[in-house]
Amino acid sequence: MTPEPDVFAALADRTRRTVLEEVATRGSATATELSVPLGITRQAVAKHLGVLADAGLVDARRAGRETRYTPTPAPMGEAISWMAEVGGRWDTRLAALERQVARRREERTGS
Amino acid sequence: MVARDITIDGDPDEVWEALTDPELLAEWLGDDGQAVVEEAEPSERLVLWLVEDDEPGSRVELRLIAVPDGTRVTVTEAPVGPFALATA
Secondary structure: OOOOHHHHHHHOOHHHHHHHHHHHHHOOEEHHHHHHHHOOOHHHHHHHHHHHHHOOOEEEEEEOOEEEEEEOOHHHHHHHHHHHHHHHHHHHHHHHHHHHHHHHHHHHHOO | OEEEEEEEOOOHHHHHHHHOOHHHHHHHHOOOOEEEEEEEEOOOEEEEEEEOOOOOOEEEEEEEEEEOOEEEEEEEEEEOOHHHHHOO
16 A cells, blocks of 8 residues: 555645644644744645645635635555555565675675 | 664675575565666665555665664665655
8 A cells, every 4th residue: 555645745844744733733724824823924824735635634625715624634644554564564674684694694604 | 755774784795795685685575576676886775666566666765884883774665756756
């Protein structure tokens, strides 16, 4: 299972992670609501929220003149399980590499 | 992206030899896995694409660095797509 690459791209930006954290903390938020506490313009917040929405990390819903965003944990969970699975695989592979190096060394020294 | 590292008792040349041993690669990939080598700088750097049947695959970069205790091997694996570009 491979998660959507968009999830990683969306999370690669520090400000965007802060925006997501803020949405998660509040349960839901609009760009206007986040602009002041984050100290960035409403337009910038809206752009970050758009990227997060495209990655499926937040859900966008029109509320009057504004769009309200709520966090959607599913793709994040997918990304985390991918990282855990792949990370575990590398722990095993690197241990195998270490054994292989030791084995070759023993063969060379004839012990 | 996933990142791991290990320090192995042995110089980078020894680690590189073990790393490029077909036996090890077979152990690493299992029965279904396939790897395509994108770049190989002996004793320094190996870039692979890992492919599994119906999956888009991922890019793996292994680096070998000589340290006082031997060789530090770092590995990163990232799925293909915009993420690779975002972190390039």
